Amino acid sequence: MAVTKDQILDATERRIRDGGYGGFSFRDVAADVGIKSASVHHHFPTKTDLSAAVARRYTDRLIEAVQGVPDEKRIGEWRQIFRNALRQDGRMCLCGILGAESGALPEPVVAEAKRFFQLATKTIADKDTVHQDTGLRVFAALEGAMLMARAMDDPDVFDRATASLG
Amino acid sequence: MAVTKDQILDATERRIRDGGYGGFSFRDVAADVGIKSASVHHHFPTKTDLSAAVARRYTDRLIEAVQGVPDEKRIGEWRQIFRNALRQDGRMCLCGILGAESGALPEPVVAEAKRFFQLATKTIADKDTVHQDTGLRVFAALEGAMLMARAMDDPDVFDRATASLG
C-alpha cells in the first residue's frame, strides 16, 4: 500500500519546507503520520534516502504542473505556485531551502536540488534564445522573494518583490 | 580580552553561512577556535544567544560598509559583497540562510534576520520614492541568486542571474 509511503513523503516535505533538512527528525515525521520512527526507516532506510525522495517527487510534481500551461504563462504560473504556498502556510520552495543549506547536506540531496533548478529554469526561456539567463533571473527573484517574505514575516513582501515578473 | 569572543563569532558565522543554524554545534565552533564547548557557553550562554549575536554583528558590519558608498553605487556594492563571498568560499548571506530556515528557528534569531532585511533594503531606494519596492526586488534577486549558485554548484549562476541589476 503506497498510502503510508505518500503520507511519509507529505509529512517530510512539510517539515523540510518549514525548517530545512536539519529541522526535522524521523520521529517528527513518524508522529505526523501516526506511526513509529522504525517504520519510516522501513520505507526509507536513511535520512538521505528520504530527503532525496521528497525532493525528487517535489520536482517532478511541479515541473509537470507547469508544463501543462503555455510558454508565455509559465512565469506567472511559477509565481502563483509559490505565492499560494507562502500564503497558505508560510512555507517556501523545498529546493530553495535545500540550496541554502547545501553546505551541510548529503550529496544526493544536493543533487536533487540541483536537478530542480536545472529543470525549472528550462521551463522558462526554453527556446527564445535571446536571453537564456531569463530562467535564472526569474527563479532567483522567486526564491529570494520567498526567503525574504519568511524572514520578514510578511507575505506581501513576496508580491512586492516579484511584481515586475508578471 | 575580546579576541576569543570575536573568534567564536567568526567561526560561528562561517559555520552558519555554510550549513545553517541546524548545521553547526557548540563543539564544532569550539574546535574551530581551539577551545572547549563549555568555554563557548561562557561567552554565549545559549545557541540562541550566539546565533543572534552573529546575525547582529553581520548586519551591522555590512550596513556600515554599504553606507560608505554613494547612493547610486549601492546596488553594485551589495552585489559585489555577495559575489566575493560566494567566489571565495562558496558561502551565502548569513541572513538569507536564516530566513530560509526561519520556520524552525528561535524567535530572537529570526528577529535579527528580519532586521537585516529591513536595514538592507533601506540602503537602496532610500529617498527616490518612485519605487520603494526596489530594495525588495534587489535583495530578492541577490539572495535567490546566491541560493541557486550554491544549489547548482556554479558561481557563474550568480553573475548571470544578477547581471541586469547594474
Add this chain to the structure above:
DNA sequence: CCGCCTCTACCTATCAGTCGATAGGTTTTG
C-alpha cells in the same frame, strides 16, 4: 614591594535528551 582578593577565562566531567539507525518479533495483507 608584598600578599590578598576578585574577576574573567577556561577547563574537566557530566547530565538528560535526542538523533539516526538496527535487530528481531508481531501483525496485517494478498
Add this chain to the structure above:
DNA sequence: CAAAACCTATCGACTGATAGGTAGAGGCGG
C-alpha cells in the same frame, strides 16, 4: 503461507547545557 508493514527495544553518538574547579591578570591596602 509468504511477504510486506509495522512494532518494541535498544544501540552508540551527539546535542545543548550545567556544576564546579583551576589558572592568571589586575587592583588595592599595607
